[in-house]
Amino acid sequence: MPLVQFAPLSSLVQPVLWHKLTDLKIDVLKLSDAAVPLTGSYTIGRTIKDRETGQDIALPCNLTVGAESFESDFKAPHGSVTAPGMLRNFNTIEEFKAVDKTALFNEEAQLIWDHILKTRDTAQLNRFFVITFADLKKYKYYYWFAFPAFVAKPAWEIGDDGWKRAHAELGIEQLTFIHSHLRNSASPYFLVGKDTFGKVKAGPVEDYSSFFSSTGPEDQLIGFVDPSADPANPGWPLRNLLAYLRALYPSSTSSIKILRWRDTEAPSPNAQWKSQIGTLTIATTTEAISEANTRPTAVGWEKNPQGKLGPRMADLAPMMDPSRLAAQAV
Amino acid sequence: TWKDYARRVLTVGTYPQALTVYLEEFVAAGDFLVYKFPVWNWEKGDGTKVREFLPADKQYLVTRGVPCLRRATSLAYTDADEDAERLLSFTENPGAAAGDNDEWVETHAGRKASKSAGDASAIDEIPDIDGAGDEDGLIDGIRGMSVGGGVTNGEGGSKEPDIIDIDEIPDMEEDDLEEADDAAAAPKTKPVAPPAVSKSDPSPPKPTNTNLLQVRTYDVMITYDKYYQTPRVWLIGYDENGTPLTPTQIFEDISADHAHKTVTIEPFIHSTSLQAASVHPCKHASVMKKVIERMNNSVVAEQLAQRKGSGVASPSTLSPKDTTKKKWGFGRKASGTGKEVQGPAEDEEVEGMRVDFYLVVFLKFIASIVPTIEVDSTTSF
Incomplete structure (x- = not known):
């Protein structure tokens, strides 16, 4: 029988989140790289009919974070479900690179596992986390999402x-x-x-x-x-x-x-x-x-656009840099 | 609720120059849009940018992840397409001199793309974000980055600094897990990148269905423009990988007749810092007047015709189908509350188009400016 394959989530960061992170970094976090709660949401997967080919096209499975994701009373918009998560913003690109990602990932996977065994709270099953580095002067935001998922052995x-x-x-x-x-x-x-x-x-x-x-x-x-x-x-x-x-x-x-x-x-x-x-x-x-109580291994770092395990970068200079905006304005 | 306003008809004649929308009509039309098309939501926006004349939780409308399958610029122009481009002059009599402000170019009315442009794989040519010319070295620095690279696999980043060389590094504690995961993780898409990638891929399990395409998406916002008293549209775009589009890229999705002219990048009014592409609303009112006038004529004509017909048959025999068949579907039946409205009290005046349809019509008009962004979700209407 065929193995069940799962379509990975992909992160969709609304630009406004980077604006909020900038404010948060300057006003609240400052040099702290402690974890900040972040709530995302996803919706039922959508398909669209291509009017020219008549083909049904499936849109990607996005986990979206946006303006209200830092708010503790975040409520997913109608038709969406929430996913709890956390964000860690590092001060330098070196720290961002050097952080022990395996350990971080295991911590988060363990957190989900503990919830399964102890609280049995299914709202914690779709936890995610993201590490970031914000280059505020250049309006560049480096980030890497992870959606920890336990690997079934044998497979389903x-x-x-x-x-x-x-x-x-x-x-x-x-x-x-x-x-x-x-x-x-x-x-x-x-x-x-x-x-x-x-x-x-x-x-x-x-x-x-x-x-x-x-x-x-x-x-x-x-x-x-x-x-x-x-x-x-x-x-x-x-x-x-x-x-x-x-x-x-x-x-x-x-x-x-x-x-x-x-x-x-x-x-x-x-x-x-x-x-x-x-x-x-x-x-x-x-x-x-x-052995049901032993934690299975987990996977789930998001791949970058090249299909490799690696961070992504959002370059908001064209939309944030005052000098570039001025040049563009007529 | 919107039902209270639903009884008001868009009285086109009231405004000699243009069709403006009152605030409460905007809210009513927005409520209707949200009710009828749940992809739309009201948002409250930034707390410091609340516009007090609108309800706090209904500051603007938003729909996210609107797909954009191909570039407007890729919609090829040929002579044959000339018919597809038409001036929406809205005059019944073509000979009548239309005021020069009364026209709006609707491009690609027939929506025919050239064959090559129709192939959605043309989208693949969008350059990678970290492709070229980043001198600050950060990108190079980040390329060497890896999950646990230093821990489990010493050769992690240093081997080939030009490529993000971490594909071989497991994203979990043990080496052999990558394989286990590969079996259960669906390949995301057909590789967008060069074929070399797929060659090096040791034949990943193929999904039975390969129509997962990567497409651009847009967040579309509708605000109320107080000065022009019309709705105003804002766009924030994302590329196939979810990274924000630059203004230049956004303009690729706007019909050439409007890019850089009526569409500009401006600060989004409900945010302290966000910039978005926006369609300038200065002509909206007059264009909308024309559109709605024309639609009203046909709706009214149809209603009259129906009334005539129903002089024979009793009104109650009007099947719902008859009312929804109207052009654009502007029958009362389509409103979702049709049953209440339509009942025996069929003796209302011929009503024309109702105010809460305004945004539905407005979206059709916006769709002519951004022909490839599927902003008009109302076709099922």
Whole structure:
């Protein structure tokens, strides 16, 4: 059976975040390179129809940080889910280069793992972090995002029929129910099952142990808001959800039905629901179950535009440098 | 709520020169846009830049990540395309002398790109940000940077200073994990860079679907311009890798008739420091008047025709389809509250276009200025 492949998140930094970082650095952080909380958000992956070729084009899975990301009461805009994170800004390019990234990454991965075992809070599963260096005089911002994700060993596999359209299996009524449920909860992960009367219900993944008590195995669904619009590959946030389920419920999760939620809006009458369903399986041994509490390795440094593991740079001089703006003004 | 304003009709005749929009109409039209097209959101903007005449949480409208598949400059001009470019003079009679301010060039009305331009891979030619001419050495410095390079793999950065040579350095604690990850991480896109990259790639698992393209995206903001009493559009662009576009790059996405003329880079009014490309609103009111006038005529005509027809059939037999078939879909039915409005009280006056459609129309007008930015999400309307 084919391996499940996950579409990585890519960072999208709104220029206004660099403006905010500049202010923060000058007014608050000064020479401190301590971690600052930063909240990002992502939306359901979007596709667009190319009007000239008629082709559907999937837009990248972006994790966006912007103006309000430094605010503690950040609320994701309608249709988005939040991802908690942190930012560390270094004072010099040398420090930025020299920081022990492996250690930093492990710390963050450990943080997620601790949350899985101790708080069981799924809101922490999509944590991310970014290291930055702001060259304020040149309006250049060097940054490197990481989206830690635990590696499943052995890897998850998907049935030969792959990801199927959800509406064929669930029906419009159930999808509409899930849609309205998600409208009211901003959680990136959720469960769908049946209550004692056989009616569809939805709830938080934290309730996993009790939620499915009245649901037959074929109706148990684990859903997530999918930032990937690629029909073949689910988005990155699924990885840690799978790790979460394996760590906490190793005996009941060797074969699970995953719902990739991809409908921001209920489709118009002529369109189809985009959400997809797939049955994922993992080869499991008693040994693996006894080791469920050991932290798997994690990956997730973002690659740069060249496809290499390396930092990125945003050059805002054309949009920030007063002298260049003056030259450009007519 | 917007419903209260929805009953007001855009009374074109009221303003002799142009169609301006009152503040409350802007808010109502914005509410409608957000309600109908959830990709749009109200934002509050920078706390120090609050404009008090607007509700604090409704300072401006924004939609993010609007895709831009190809460059406006790549839309090739040929003689055949000449028909596609038309002056929107909006006069019923072509012979009538239109005031010289009354025209607006709509380019590429037919949206035909040349074949080569139509190939989205043309986008690949955008230069890498750190490609050329950075003398400050920082970039060179940063190229040697690596994850754990000094720790696990001594040859990390020093071997080839010109290339970011960290692909072989694992991004995790153990060496053999890279492979494990490769199996589970979907290749992001077809390599944008030279084919050499894909050759050196030891045949990564191919996704079954390869239509993941990298495209430019834009954040589009709509503010209220108090002086001209019209909405005003602002653009912030990102390249295929999510890095901000320079003004020059942004102008590639603006129709040549408007770049550097009506579109300029200016401080965004809801931020203390942000710069954005903006379409100057000085002609908006008059153009919008023409557009809406023309649409109103057809809407009213259609409504009248419908009324005539319904003299035979009872109003209640008007199926929703009949009303939504109107050009631009400006039927009451399309408003989402259609059911309430349409009921037995069908005896309202012929109403023309309602005020809350203003921004929907406005976006269609803006789409003519930025033909390749998919700003008009309202086509499903």
